[in-house]
Amino acid sequence: MQDIKRTIKYLLILILVLFFLIIFASSIGSADLSFKDTAKIFGSYIPGINNFINIDNIQPQYFDIITRIRLPRIFISILVGIALASSGVIFQGIFRNPMADPYIIGVSAGASFGATIGMLVVTGIRILNISSVSLFAFIGAVSTTFLVYNISRVRNKVSVLTLLLSGVALSALLSSVNSFILMFEAHDLAKVIFWLMGGLTSASWQQFFIICPVIIIFLIISSFFLNDLNIISLGDERATQLGVNTENVKRLLLILASLIAAAAVSVSGIIGFVGLITPHILRLIVGPDHKILYPTSAVAGGIVLLFSDTIARTILSPREIPVGIITSIIGVPFFLYLLIRSKKRIF
Amino acid sequence: MDILKVKNINFSYDGIKVLKDVSFDVEKGNFISILGPNGSGKSTLINIMSKVLKKFNGDIVIDGKNLAKLKPREVAKLVAVVPQSTNPGFDFSVKELVSMGRYPYSKRFGTFSGKDNKFIDNIMIRTRIKGFAEKKYNELSGGEKQRVIIAQALVQDTPIILLDEPTAHLDISFQIELLEFFNQLNVVYGKTIIGIFHDINLAIQYSKKVLFLKDGKVFKYGKTSEVVNEENIERVFSSEVYVGRNPFTGKIYINPTFNTSPGHEEKTRDLRIHVIGGGGAASPIINKLYNKGYIVSCGVVNNLDTDLSTCETLGIPYVSEAPFSPISIYAQNKNLEFINSSDMVILPPIEFGNGNFSNLVSIKEALEKGKKVIVIDSENIKKRDHTDGKAVNLYNKIISKGAKILKSGENIMQVLEAAHGK
Numbered sequence: 162m163q164d165i166k167r168t169i170k171y172l173l174i175l176i177l178v179l180f181f182l183i184i185f186a187s188s189i190g191s192a193d194l195s196f197k198d199t200a201k202i203f204g205s206y207i208p209g210i211n212n213f214i215n216i217d218n219i220q221p222q223y224f225d226i227i228t229r230i231r232l233p234r235i236f237i238s239i240l241v242g243i244a245l246a247s248s249g250v251i252f253q254g255i256f257r258n259p260m261a262d263p264y265i266i267g268v269s270a271g272a273s274f275g276a277t278i279g280m281l282v283v284t285g286i287r288i289l290n291i292s293s294v295s296l297f298a299f300i301g302a303v304s305t306t307f308l309v310y311n312i313s314r315v316r317n318k319v320s321v322l323t324l325l326l327s328g329v330a331l332s333a334l335l336s337s338v339n340s341f342i343l344m345f346e347a348h349d350l351a352k353v354i355f356w357l358m359g360g361l362t363s364a365s366w367q368q369f370f371i372i373c374p375v376i377i378i379f380l381i382i383s384s385f386f387l388n389d390l391n392i393i394s395l396g397d398e399r400a401t402q403l404g405v406n407t408e409n410v411k412r413l414l415l416i417l418a419s420l421i422a423a424a425a426v427s428v429s430g431i432i433g434f435v436g437l438i439t440p441h442i443l444r445l446i447v448g449p450d451h452k453i454l455y456p457t458s459a460v461a462g463g464i465v466l467l468f469s470d471t472i473a474r475t476i477l478s479p480r481e482i483p484v485g486i487i488t489s490i491i492g493v494p495f496f497l498y499l500l501i502r503s504k505k506r507i508f
Numbered sequence: 509m510d511i512l513k514v515k516n517i518n519f520s521y522d523g524i525k526v527l528k529d530v531s532f533d534v535e536k537g538n539f540i541s542i543l544g545p546n547g548s549g550k551s552t553l554i555n556i557m558s559k560v561l562k563k564f565n566g567d568i569v570i571d572g573k574n575l576a577k578l579k580p581r582e583v584a585k586l587v588a589v590v591p592q593s594t595n596p597g598f599d600f601s602v603k604e605l606v607s608m609g610r611y612p613y614s615k616r617f618g619t620f621s622g623k624d625n626k627f628i629d630n631i632m633i634r635t636r637i638k639g640f641a642e643k644k645y646n647e648l649s650g651g652e653k654q655r656v657i658i659a660q661a662l663v664q665d666t667p668i669i670l671l672d673e674p675t676a677h678l679d680i681s682f683q684i685e686l687l688e689f690f691n692q693l694n695v696v697y698g699k700t701i702i703g704i705f706h707d708i709n710l711a712i713q714y715s716k717k718v719l720f721l722k723d724g725k726v727f728k729y730g731k732t733s734e735v736v737n738e739e740n741i742e743r744v745f746s747s748e749v750y751v752g753r754n755p756f757t758g759k760i761y762i763n764p765t766f767n768t769s770p771g772h773e774e775k776t777r778d779l780r781i782h783v784i785g786g787g788g789a790a791s792p793i794i795n796k797l798y799n800k801g802y803i804v805s806c807g808v809v810n811n812l813d814t815d816l817s818t819c820e821t822l823g824i825p826y827v828s829e830a831p832f833s834p835i836s837i838y839a840q841n842k843n844l845e846f847i848n849s850s851d852m853v854i855l856p857p858i859e860f861g862n863g864n865f866s867n868l869v870s871i872k873e874a875l876e877k878g879k880k881v882i883v884i885d886s887e888n889i890k891k892r893d894h895t896d897g898k899a900v901n902l903y904n905k906i907i908s909k910g911a912k913i914l915k916s917g918e919n920i921m922q923v924l925e926a927a928h929g930k
Contacts, residue, residue: 254597257597258597259598385616388614391600392608395596395608396594396595396597401558401580402558402560402588402589403584403611403660404581404582404583404584404585404611405580405611406580406581444598444599448599448600448601448604449596449599449604450600450604
């Protein structure tokens with residue numbers, strides 16, 4: 162009971178922060194609105210409240226700017242942030258290592274390779290209105306993870322070490338092939354590199370409605386195994402002794418977390434550090450219990466990425482910086498700080 | 509009633525047969541030690557009984573149910589394992605860790621009923637960890653950590669508890685405390701306990717039955733008093749031991765007399781020196797001699813003595829006796845064998861009581877056989893004598909018979925090197 166109360170307390174705080182950040186992020190951009198007017202525009206869409214809000218002095222085009230241009234991007238950045246952070250929590254739990262992230266077993270390399278193919282080799286395919294870049298990035302990410310997993314499987318068991326090593330090896334191979342392809346397509350280099358740095362410029366409601374259900378469903382399924390994840394972090398053998406169906410749960414969670422990360426990466430490109438840092442910070446605040454860590458990290462991931470993306474699109478306005486650069490600039494010093502701190506403590 | 513039946517277990521790992529046709533039955537409420545040298549398959553057997561290892565031939569029936577057909581959760585309600593140590597990947601609190609043991613009874617999101625929470629609380633009180641329930645596991649001492657691990661296994665509320673060397677990282681007082689605790693679980697709460705222990709003596713003090721494993725086979729299985737004897741121990745462990753009885757509990761006691769046989773290892777100096785031990789007085793000298801490459805042996809020391817741990821750490825052969833017990837004739841004779849095969853005997857400033865008086869007698873015999881004896885007399889013998897003058901008399905006799913006296917242990921090396929040079 163105490164746990165549930167704590168979880169709700171932290172979640173409420175985080176959701177409140179996220180809510181204000183959404184209004185704030187919607188208000189800034191090349192057409193500047195005040196925070197108050199933005200809040201009014203939001204309110205006017207909520208039945209019941211809209212009768213009490215006076216929107217007469219707000220220019221009608223602002224409604225379009227917010228709902229058609231800013232909000233889809235805001236919601237996609239939140240969703241991608243949620244996806245990266247929660248899949249980060251799962252990977253860190255399975256690997257029993259706070260330095261693991263969603264890209265650790267080849268999601269990023271696979272997605273990059275897929276995206277390059279989608280941009281340069283097989284262009285113009287559209288299924289369900291998904292661009293070939295997203296489609297191939299998703300396929301690349303999922304199949305790389307699948308391959309890595311199967312390489313490291315020995316007698317139906319997966320050792321963490323071989324998983325990491327085969328992830329590193331396959332990632333290295335894919336990026337070499339990637340570079341090789343890029344050698345011949347120099348004129349498209351900028352496009353590919355921009356994608357690799359991560360960005361949400363192409364965000365649209367359509368994109369949102371395709372990845373949202375996918376990510377949400379996987380998130381919900383994985384949330385059934387949070388208690389198992391706690392126990393798995395004691396090690397496979399101990400977890401089995403305590404009654405966890407270790408192999409099955411690990412396999413399922415690895416697949417789910419990879420799918421979540423792949424879905425996110427397919428629309429955003431490679432955005433680093435959100436999946437690594439967010440669970441880390443939240444673990445310091447709420448503790449290591451995944452039942453609390455998982456939902457809070459998810460919301461916090463949304464906050465972090467929305468915040469970073471808002472900076473990315475406004476700080477050098479009208480130019481945009483790839484959001485991956487912002488998350489790294491914020492994330493790396495923080496990561497190093499944590500590293501030094503933990504070095505003093507245990508290592 | 510048999511709560512556990514192990515039938516014809518065969519297990520191979522990487523093509524090597526680890527367990528060969530292992531069969532035994534365990535009655536409900538028994539306390540069994542599995543004894544055997546490293547690599548005899550003890551841990552493998554524990555892992556099979558807890559279904560950590562699944563691919564084996566044969567059957568294990570627990571409480572009438574076939575282990576192979578049980579889900580991990582169901583197994584965890586029948587068999588709990590207390591491991592040597594646990595290494596949580598993250599900084600969990602004591603309460604969080606203990607609650608994990610209740611997993612087999614939890615609902616989907618890991619929530620418990622009020623009854624479960626009460627049970628967890630109750631176990632934490634009994635294992636005396638409730639006081640630091642909110643503390644982080646990593647901040648605890650070794651003994652506290654071990655109690656948390658035990659609590660985690662106990663909240664599983666199983667009829668069978670498997671112990672996988674749970675005392676290996678603990679000092680002797682904690683080892684005894686833990687075994688007393690398991691004994692209480694066994695006697696008072698009727699839990700069936702099957703364990704591997706790294707200290708054979710402690711194990712047989714508490715267990716009702718012993719299963720000897722050798723090369724993956726059951727060598728002997730039966731009542732402790734019937735199967736633990738010199739012959740069986742020697743054949744299983746292939747080392748020289750002698751079996752006596754603990755003078756306080758009347759139970760069997762095993763004394764290893766050798767760690768390595770003397771003179772086996774090639775040393776830089778071929779002078780053999782036997783040091784009389786006791787109370788830690790011999791340790792600095794043993795250390796010095798060892799470092800200079802002399803062939804050192806030690807005896808007779810009681811188990812739990814600092815000098816004995818020094819010997820164990822350095823891998824030096826020694827003669828030992830049960831803790832707090834007088835030196836037996838057997839041990840004294842072993843000690844004389846050691847003395848006979850050495851070139852020199854050193855007597856550090858140890859305390860003498862009636863229990864170890866025979867060490868002085870052995871020194872006298874050494875002198876009579878023409879061995880070189882060095883006595884370190886850095887503390888007055890009168891202060892070290894707790895035998896009402898008996899030790900002082902013999903000590904003086906030894907000195908008058910020509911033992912070399914050193915006023916301190918500091919310059920023993922120069923003396924030895926001078927003697928060795930000749």
